[in-house]
Amino acid sequence: MRRITERDQSALAEFYDQYGALVYGMTLRVLQDNTLAEEAAQDTFLKVWNQAERWDASRGKVVSWLLTIARFTAIDRLQKEKRQAPPSSVDIDEMHGLGEADASLGSMAALDAEALRELLRQLPAEQVQAIELAYFQGLSHSEIATATGQPLGTVKSRIRDGMRALRGMWLREYE
Amino acid sequence: MTTGNQTKYTSECDELSALLPAYALGASSPEEAARVRELITRCPDAEQELAQYAHLTGMLAETVTPVTPPPSLRASLLAKVAAESAPSEASAPPAPATAPAEKVIPFPVQAAPRRAFPWRIVAAAAVAIVVLSNVYWAASLNAAQEWLASLEQQQGDVVTLLSADGVQRLVLSSTTGEQALAVVLWSPDQETATLVTNQLPPLSDDLTYQLWLIGDAGPVSAGLFRTNDAQQVAYAFDTLDGLTSYAAVGISVEPASGSTAPTTDPLAVGAVDALDV
Numbered sequence: 452m453r454r455i456t457e458r459d460q461s462a463l464a465e466f467y468d469q470y471g472a473l474v475y476g477m478t479l480r481v482l483q484d485n486t487l488a489e490e491a492a493q494d495t496f497l498k499v500w501n502q503a504e505r506w507d508a509s510r511g512k513v514v515s516w517l518l519t520i521a522r523f524t525a526i527d528r529l530q531k532e533k534r535q536a537p538p539s540s541v542d543i544d545e546m547h548g549l550g551e552a553d554a555s556l557g558s559m560a561a562l563d564a565e566a567l568r569e570l571l572r573q574l575p576a577e578q579v580q581a582i583e584l585a586y587f588q589g590l591s592h593s594e595i596a597t598a599t600g601q602p603l604g605t606v607k608s609r610i611r612d613g614m615r616a617l618r619g620m621w622l623r624e625y626e
Numbered sequence: 627m628t629t630g631n632q633t634k635y636t637s638e639c640d641e642l643s644a645l646l647p648a649y650a651l652g653a654s655s656p657e658e659a660a661r662v663r664e665l666i667t668r669c670p671d672a673e674q675e676l677a678q679y680a681h682l683t684g685m686l687a688e689t690v691t692p693v694t695p696p697p698s699l700r701a702s703l704l705a706k707v708a709a710e711s712a713p714s715e716a717s718a719p720p721a722p723a724t725a726p727a728e729k730v731i732p733f734p735v736q737a738a739p740r741r742a743f744p745w746r747i748v749a750a751a752a753v754a755i756v757v758l759s760n761v762y763w764a765a766s767l768n769a770a771q772e773w774l775a776s777l778e779q780q781q782g783d784v785v786t787l788l789s790a791d792g793v794q795r796l797v798l799s800s801t802t803g804e805q806a807l808a809v810v811l812w813s814p815d816q817e818t819a820t821l822v823t824n825q826l827p828p829l830s831d832d833l834t835y836q837l838w839l840i841g842d843a844g845p846v847s848a849g850l851f852r853t854n855d856a857q858q859v860a861y862a863f864d865t866l867d868g869l870t871s872y873a874a875v876g877i878s879v880e881p882a883s884g885s886t887a888p889t890t891d892p893l894a895v896g897a898v899d900a901l902d903v
Binding site for chain 2: 477500591610617
């Protein structure tokens with residue numbers, strides 16, 4: 452990363468080789484379209500190129516930072532494609548800030564991806580759907596309600612209950 | 627959404643606990659997000675709970691299956707990077723008219739005391755987010771003029787200011803979106819400036835808006851203000867050493883008696899650099 456800050460183009464190439472598939476996987480998940488996903492993936496790496504100095508090791512894993520940028524870049528593009536107003540309550544640096552709070556986890560073991568997939572499999576499908584719409588599409592409660600035709604209260608409950616259940620399962624199993 | 631004047635500690639923290647999952651996901655409405663920021667400092671377990679939700683949210687990214695992109699993507703990316711690096715390094719910052727999607731205000735919800743919020747970084751970053759494009763300003767100016775006409779009787783001097791020559795206009799943008807929340811009108815030869823807006827929601831009686839002038843020494847209070855019954859504000863304030871001695875102007879929500887330094891994160895910020903003084 453430091454080399455990228457120093458405008459070392461070969462460093463960016465190496466970075467892309469290491470993380471390109473993860474980024475493209477994310478943008479594809481959000482956009483569900485090859486062309487748009489490729490553009491969003493490219494934009495993500497361009498942002499890394501132009502803003503590398505914003506990341507440092509105290510900010511946690513570079514993968515998390517990178518995937519947050521990828522997700523928001525893709526969501527942004529999704530909003531443009533749908534000609535929607537950008538979500539007004541989602542702030543990318545706020546999301547970065549939240550993700551950096553690992554130190555506050557206390558004695559909890561960090562969760563890994565496979566464990567989380569397993570936990571997700573145990574949730575009711577409609578809760579997973581609501582969570583994924585919020586996360587991968589960047590939708591707010593009311594936007595999810597509109598998209599799914601569900602009442603707002605139902606959407607809020609599903610997200611809250613689903614996330615609480617995940618947290619509960621995590622606390623019980625991985626403490 | 628608040629429970630009136632009830633500030634029972636337990637119920638507030640229960641309320642917060644219910645809001646945290648969506649907040650970590652980014653699914654909250656702006657009101658819910660503001661509520662979380664307001665309550666988070668008052669509930670001791672909330673920081674850790676939020677960190678756990680944030681961790682879960684962050685891990686969702688890693689549940690995505692990697693997909694190898696086409697080789698053309700790599701080639702295209704590297705070609706772009708090479709092309710961008712070729713011209714002079716003295717290139718200007720990216721055209722502000724596109725108002726980039728990253729809202730560049732670090733907003734870490736940490737265990738550190740609330741007052742450690744980096745308002746100085748806000749001042750520097752505000753340059754990147756405040757856009758004073760002509761089209762944008764025209765829309766605000768029209769809107770401002772329309773409702774200011776209704777204030778004319780009480781606040782005749784504000785209307786005069788708005789149409790006077792030499793009046794500088796500084797737009798304060800929302801920190802959670804790209805919309806303008808307020809405008810500061812200022813004549814450089816005057817010691818007072820006026821904050822006008824009809825975009826701020828009314829607050830409960832135990833809270834107030836506070837205006838801050840942000841300079842090298844951090845934020846300095848420029849006083850407290852409230853919205854009137856028509857949700858309008860025309861607040862005249864002393865610019866102390868003149869607006870250009872500061873880097874930015876900000877608005878935060880504070881307890882009704884005000885605070886000596888901001889205790890909540892800014893609702894709106896405007897960079898003084900963006901004035902065409």
